[in-house]
Structures are given as structure tokens and as C-alpha cells.
Amino acid sequence: MIGVELRKLFRRPRTWITIALLNALPVLVAVLLKVTDLAPRPGEGPAFLSAVLTNGTLFPLAALAIVLPLFLPIAVAVVAGDAVAGEAQGGTLRYLLARPAGRTRLLVAKLVAVIAFVLVTVVVVAAVGYVVGTTLFEVQSLGATTGISGTSLTPQQVAGRTLLSIGYITVSMLGVAAFALFFSTLTDSPQLATLGALAVLIGSSLLFTLDAASDIAPYLPTRYWLSFVDFFRDPILWRNTARGLGLQAVYVVVLLGAAWANFTTKDVTS
């Protein structure tokens, strides 16, 4: 059943259109930077964008930082929100459940497909970023990259830390997917599930900027999203990323538990 769901997801043109659109913004940014030669100051604009003019290998990170606040979560919420509610809206959910596979297995299959989508999307953004970055900008093949702490990072260190960042961002997006999947079991409308997940994220981002909400800030799902920057400090600051992983794990376990409890006891009529 997992294979069926994966094939279904990755054979849909709209999956690939979503991924392509997601890559359009970083590519546009790269072209604009190349044409104008105007990079933001370090510490301003999306993380690492300031450094790409002199080192194109950092562009995968900049590309992820560009899509992370909005585009990436929208894409994930659209796909995950569609998982169950889309079948219900299309009237196919009851036929799926008519098979002896059971509801838990269907939910697991949907979950695996969503996780696969998150991983593929993040890796594609990073890969396209790498190709665009190394073709448009200079690549320091011998010289080391200056990290945030002012120390030099070898190309191997940059590659390793970029992989850590990709993993971290993937886990952060699983939190979004868990929200959307949970809402997807509550409603028959995939749009509603997607918008529900986005509402949570926008609310969280807004509360994070408020001093008055500082007591609940550590529990906000978007609180540690940008902490992947900490991988480029020297020594690496693990405090925030460790908390980010723990927080996403709690959200994923709780929401998937709720989704499972809801889906297995739900009256499926459509």
C-alpha cells in the first residue's frame, strides 16, 4: 500500500509543478544577485545570501532559507492536507477502506508518502541551489569559507554542515506535515486542512515576534526553524537545534496520535 501511495504522489504532475514553483524563487534571487551584484549585508536578508557572491557552494543554504519561512511550508501543507481529505472529497476514501488493508495501514502509507515528499522537496531545493550557485557564482575550490564565528570552514565542513541543515529543515517540515495530516482527518475539504495548518504556522510566527508571548515561545512550532544557522557557528551551537528536534518530535507524535485516533474511529461516508 505504501508503494501505491508513493507512486500516486510522484506520478501526479501537480507534485512536480509544486516542487518546480518552489525552486523558482531561489533561482530568480540568484539571477538577480548575479545581474546586479548586490548582495545583502551579512546578517540581513535570508541567511547566507550575503556570502553567495563570493562562494556559490553556500547557495543551497540560502535557497532553503529563502523558501523556509513561507513557500516550503505551503507546499508541505498542500500535499499533507490533501492526503486523507483529498480522497474523501474525491469520493474515493470509502473504496480505499473497502480493501482489507485497514485504516491504520492507509494512514501509515499516507504518512510515508508525505515524508517522502518533504524529503524530496528539501533535497531538490538544495540540489537546484547547488547547481545554480556553482554555475552563477564563484566557487572557492581551495580557499576556506568564513563561518559566522569568523573562523574558516573547510569545504568538507561546509558540506557536512549543509547536510545537517537539510536534515534539520526536513524534520522541521515534518511538524507542518503532521498538522496538515491531522486536519486532513478532521475534514473532507483538503483546502480547509491546508489552510488550518498554515493558520497555525502564521499564528506561531506572529506570536514569536511578541515579547509578551515570550513565555510560550519555546513551545511554538516555528520557534527553532531558523536555528539551522547555528550549524555554521564554531563550535556548533547545539542548544537550539536540539530543542527544535525535540519540539518537532513532540508535535509529530502528538498530532499523528490524534490523527490516528480520529481516523480509525471516524464514520467514513464519502
Place this chain on the structure above:
Amino acid sequence: MVALGLAVLVALPALVEALPARDGGASAADLRDRVLASEDVAFSGYAISTGGLTLPVSDALTGVADLLSDQTSLRAWYRGADDWRVDVVTATGETGTHRDATGTWTWDYADQAASRGTLPPLALPTAPDLLPSALGRRLLSEAADDELSRTAPARVAGVDALGLRYTPADAAASVSEVDVWVDPGTGLPLRVVVRGGDTATPALDTRFLDLSLTTPDASTTDFVPPPGADVRSDQELTDVDLGRQERADLPGTLADLGRRTFDGVPEQVGVYGSGITVLAVSALPGRAAAGLRDQLAATPGAVVDDLGVRIAAGPLALMVAGTSTRDGGSGTYLLAGTVTLDALATAARQIQEAPAR
């Protein structure tokens, strides 16, 4: 089930915090001595400092104003008094100060610049000064035995820290109390809270969130400017032009606070008081005085009279006093410190009455 599990998870940090911390039997004076002897304790850690002051200062001093009004996240590695590193960590960058035997390197990621400082005798507060260990030692360094008392222990960075309260006895003091929580094993201050007057919000609250007492690597505290970085040297406060007019000598005491001398501090700058009650007086060139005077006068709560303009921001007091020598006055002075507004007024009057040269 899920709701119950979630409730337990959410409540866990609050529950751990509510557990009572163990107390130790040290006397207040003993505890202070252990704090002052902790300068050689090596550690690394993560601290946050929250300032509760709003300073009406010009653009030239925004760094200081941010330290005292915002939350600052600090990463620290400390091997000894002249071998340490403190990074101010922000979401997308950092500013690191690396201390070595002869000075400091400051790395600013936003500017891609490294600047060299040579330990001037007179300097504005910087982020490393806000680290609980450094601030606690500094504030307690001149506390007398009868100004100290023990308070309840508290858990700071996972340590059952001993509580120590410093209540300055000077009549001029604007800081009402300083609470320091101390690591019982090493004497390292782990949290410092400074309160002024009767406000509920502390003027400053700085504490470790993580602390490790292992000695960090020398490679972590070292700094070599990266290739391509802009290398500068720090502007020193003593480079600031204090005006060349003939001035009266500053008196030996102001508002009952005795004058102290430091090597390298120019004669036009006087430092008075001790402990947490300190007043700094500096001659001010006329052109700088006018702008600052207007700025202070526009601050809510400013007191404007024939002595000058004075304001208080929490326990910090600031005053532009006197009149320009060109108008036949005794010259303008900037007075700043942790003293009451009344003490500032007294000091301003005493400067005016000081015999001319």
C-alpha cells in the same frame, strides 16, 4: 491519553523549576570572598541577559542602550582572566569578543570586520561585561560585610546555587539591591539581578542557562582574522575630544562619594564612589553639550532647573550640568552613574562651586 501526556510534557519544566534547591551553610562574607576568588575557574556556557532600562541616548551609544534594554544571548568560553571568548548570538549572525594576553579581538559577522582593542583604562560596557560571572565579581568586589546578606537558594543552569544579596549602604545609591546566586562548588556567580528603586522589573537580569566546568580548548578562544575580513582597531573612549578650555579641578568628593584615580584616565574625567554606587563626571565640549541637553530635556520625567537637565532610567542617572565657559560659566559637564537624582543635583552644585584655576 494524548491530552494527559501533553499536559505532563508542558508542565515538566515548571515542575522541575519548582523543586526546592539545596542550601549551604556559608556566611554572606565567605560567599563573597569565594566569588571574588573565582576568577581562575574555567568554564563554558550559554547565558541570557535581560535589560529593563530605556536609555534616551544618541545613535553613538545604541550598543550600550541595546545591552541595557534588550535580551542578549551570550556564549562564553573561559580559560582564565586573560584568555576567554564571549559571543553575542543573534538569529542570523554573531559578534564575538576574544581576549588574549595583550588585548581583545572583536569579530563582527554583520560587518565582516575584526577589530583590535588594547584594554583601555576607560571603556563603555560591552556584552562580555554582562556575563553573570564577570558582572557578579565586579559588583561584589567592593561590597562591605554589613551590606551583604544571604537569600534563598535557587536552581540556575541545573546547579543549586547559593543566594547572596548586596544592599548598598550609600545614601546616594540608586540601586536598591543586587542579588547574586553562586555555584557552591567554585564560587562562580551564575545569576545576577540588579534592582533599582521600587519597580517590579529588574534593571538587569543575567543568568547562565547552560554551564560546564570543563576547561575549553585554547583553539576555541583564539582568534585570527579570517582572510578577506576588514581589520580595524577599536576607537577608544579616551580619544574623544573633551574640549581644551581651562576648567576648574574636579573636587575630591561629590555628594559624599570619594574620588578615585585610575591610571590612564584623563584629568577631566572624575570617577567617584565605590561598589555599585558610582558616579562618573566628565567635562563636555560645548558643541556636544547642546545636543545632549536637548535630548535629555525631551525625555519624559526629565528634571530641568538652573543646575542643568537630569533624568533617571531605572537606577541609572544622567545629567548635563553647568553653563558654557563662553557665557562666563564654569563649563559644561556630563554626570552619569548609579546614584539618585538628588545626589546628582548635589554633585552638580559642588562642581559649580569648586574654586576656579
